[in-house]
Amino acid sequence: MRESDPQKLDALVGRLVGDVGACVTGSLIVLGDQLGLYKAMADGKAVTAAELASRTGLKERYVREWLSAQAAAEYIDYDEGSDSFSLSPEQAMAFAEESSPAFFAGAFEVVQSMWVDEPKVEEAFRSGAGLGWHEHSNCLFRGTERFFRPGYNTNLVSSWIPALDGVKAKLEAGAVVADVGCGHGASTILMAQAYPKSRFYAFDYHGPSIETGREAADKAGVGDRIVFERASAKDFPAASYDLVAMFDCLHDMGDPVGAGRHVRETLAQGGTWMIVEPFAHDNLKQNLNPVGRIFYGASTMICTPASLSQEVGLGLGAQAGEMRLRKVALDAGFTRFRRATETPFNMVFEVRA
Known part of the structure; x- marks a missing residue:
């Protein structure tokens, strides 16, 4: 056994303690989201465990333990004097307000799918056969939409x-748009709401x-x-x-070049x-x-297996980079x-013939 550096080992163990805590807390975030606990605290008013249990119709003992764990993670604030818990405005934006630009609860449903589907990915590592998007648990489909929305x-x-x-002028005047790999249609619905004169077609190979x-x-009023x-x-x-749009899905495709050729054949002139x-950077x-x-973690568990399950199986991965x-x-x-533009989480490319 090689000799280790005690200081480096202590630092690594410290990081691992933090990561284990994050993993444990992730499951509690999903739980609180599904049970409506965050939304019940969205007004920011301090509540005791008993009050929150009454408000949500849940059992107090469970609710108190969940609140305590969330307070330890600093995702919920705790006041010792009144033995009460509350959500700050920032915490509410992250966990309770789905329209918030910082809403993060959906991301943990994606992580949930990684744990649930880990045995399937393990087998893909051994066989090389990949794992199709449709072969994952439902929490992935729901979580992906809520994470990206x-x-x-x-x-x-x-x-x-x-x-x-x-493109904006065309959409405002009335254009024909395809949203390919649309998932639950969050991107398509937003465009249809913003550009009522345009016509939209949403495509995905996943029937559900x-x-x-x-x-x-239909619920958003743009089904027509x-x-x-x-x-x-x-x-x-x-x-x-x-306009043909692909949102966070090209890297999941087995044959993105073939998909691109089909896009070129379906585009109007200009x-x-x-x-x-x-x-992603290129290196x-x-x-x-x-x-x-x-x-990289999501790519290992979801994106790369999806690509490798299809014809060609190029396996770009979620960190493909511009080049x-x-x-x-x-x-x-x-x-x-x-x-064309970028954010800390996305790159947007304009491609023309």
């Missing part, structure tokens, strides 16, 4: 689309997601402007689209392919940071590729 709410209409040359998206669009249809990125119907992908060293840690994404677009026959 706040970013789309904040950026899609206000900054991402305006960063594309001439299409059904959920259709229901969400969106056609939801089950189709893959390589066979969705052509309709001379002014049309735009908008690619939104997780933020591994620059991605070794907290955001990269999340994306590799540019190559995909050029190999698909496009000639113009530029980074």
